[in-house]
Amino acid sequence: MDPLETKKTYQDYVDKKSPNSPILKNCFNAFWVGGLICTIGQIILNICKERGFDTSTSGTIVSIILIGLSAFLTGLNLFNKIGKFAGAGSLIPITGFANSIVSPAMEYKSEGYVMGVGGKMFTVAGPVLVFGISASILVGIIYLIFNTQSVTLV
Amino acid sequence: MQKLGEQTIKFDNPPTILDCASIVGPKEAQGPLAKYFDQTLDDEFWGEKTWEKAESKIIKETVSTVISKSGISIDNIDCVFAGDLLNQCISSSFGLRELSIPFFGVFGACSTFVESLSLGAICTESFAKHVLCATSSHFCSAEKQFRFPLELGNQRPPTSQWTVTGSRCSCFS
Numbered sequence: 001m002d003p004l005e006t007k008k009t010y011q012d013y014v015d016k017k018s019p020n021s022p023i024l025k026n027c028f029n030a031f032w033v034g035g036l037i038c039t040i041g042q043i044i045l046n047i048c049k050e051r052g053f054d055t056s057t058s059g060t061i062v063s064i065i066l067i068g069l070s071a072f073l074t075g076l077n078l079f080n081k082i083g084k085f086a087g088a089g090s091l092i093p094i095t096g097f098a099n100s101i102v103s104p105a106m107e108y109k110s111e112g113y114v115m116g117v118g119g120k121m122f123t124v125a126g127p128v129l130v131f132g133i134s135a136s137i138l139v140g141i142i143y144l145i146f147n148t149q150s151v152t153l154v
Numbered sequence: 155m156q157k158l159g160e161q162t163i164k165f166d167n168p169p170t171i172l173d174c175a176s177i178v179g180p181k182e183a184q185g186p187l188a189k190y191f192d193q194t195l196d197d198e199f200w201g202e203k204t205w206e207k208a209e210s211k212i213i214k215e216t217v218s219t220v221i222s223k224s225g226i227s228i229d230n231i232d233c234v235f236a237g238d239l240l241n242q243c244i245s246s247s248f249g250l251r252e253l254s255i256p257f258f259g260v261f262g263a264c265s266t267f268v269e270s271l272s273l274g275a276i277c278t279e280s281f282a283k284h285v286l287c288a289t290s291s292h293f294c295s296a297e298k299q300f301r302f303p304l305e306l307g308n309q310r311p312p313t314s315q316w317t318v319t320g321s322r323c324s325c326f327s
Contacts (some may be wrong), residue, residue: 018312018313019312019313020312021309021311021312026309037235039286064266074305074307077305079305080304080305080306080307080308081307083306083307083308083309084307084308084309084310087308087309088308090307091307091308097284099305099307100306102305103302103303103305103306104303104306106303106305107298107303107304107305108298108303110203110204110205112205117252122305124302124306
């Protein structure tokens with residue numbers, strides 16, 4: 001049968017011909033870089049606790065430092081190189097989120113400060129925020145319903 | 155000019171390409187076609203502040219090159235069909251406005267150049283003596299427009315496409 005006859009056979013043909021992403025290598029790099037970022041976070045957390053901050057304040061300080069560092073590295077054109085190497089390892093921690101807001105802000109500066117930087121800053125992170133916040137509201141409503149019921153039942 | 159069949163037109167005086175020129179970016183300059191380009195750039199900015207301005211400059215210089223190569227004066231060029239990948243075709247409209255040639259902005263993504271050639275050819279059949287057709291694209295501005303900002307730390311699959319940085323222009327009558 002002609003490999004280009006139907007949509008499915010064509011897709012199979014393309015899949016057979018095109019090189020795959022190096023999944024094992026990517027997973028390994030993502031694992032150790034992600035682990036390293038989390039270890040750095042833990043070290044900062046421990047230092048903060050040592051200096052007498054409570055756990056939640058220390059957590060906030062860790063977030064602020066990691067976000068600041070990631071935004072700074074994005075500005076230096078280094079974070080995209082780390083991201084290319086580590087993939088999800090640098091994308092999943094809070095560093096990736098900071099990068100996804102700073103990078104459009106940098107690129108869209110050419111379209112002006114209000115409509116460019118301001119308007120386009122959340123083009124990448126926007127969907128994550130919308131669905132993340134919506135999901136948290138839904139979960140909150142469900143929690144409220146079940147929680148009240150359990151209170152009235154008992 | 156007459157229509158044959160469903161989607162074909164036949165020209166009474168077939169249009170001829172007199173001259174063409176192209177300017178490309180650094181990645182294209184590394185490829186096997188490098189020796190066929192009129193000019194290759196060493197960096198993506200070409201002395202400009204933004205990629206959009208660089209793209210504008212590329213198309214402007216390409217059109218100037220083709221005009222000087224063909225030896226036709228600007229007054230004898232009746233119109234120019236040009237397009238690019240950006241909103242409102244900004245790189246071609248800003249790049250070509252100083253030439254003061256009637257400008258038609260064309261948007262057809264990958265097919266922009268062939269579209270301009272066909273439309274220009276139809277013009278030569280009625281009123282135009284010389285027509286310019288140009289197109290331009292820039293990897294960095296196209297990535298921003300259609301995919302993600304370059305600074306975003308994501309991984310590209312090995313088969314992902316790479317938009318050309320460069321411009322092509324043909325002059326025909």
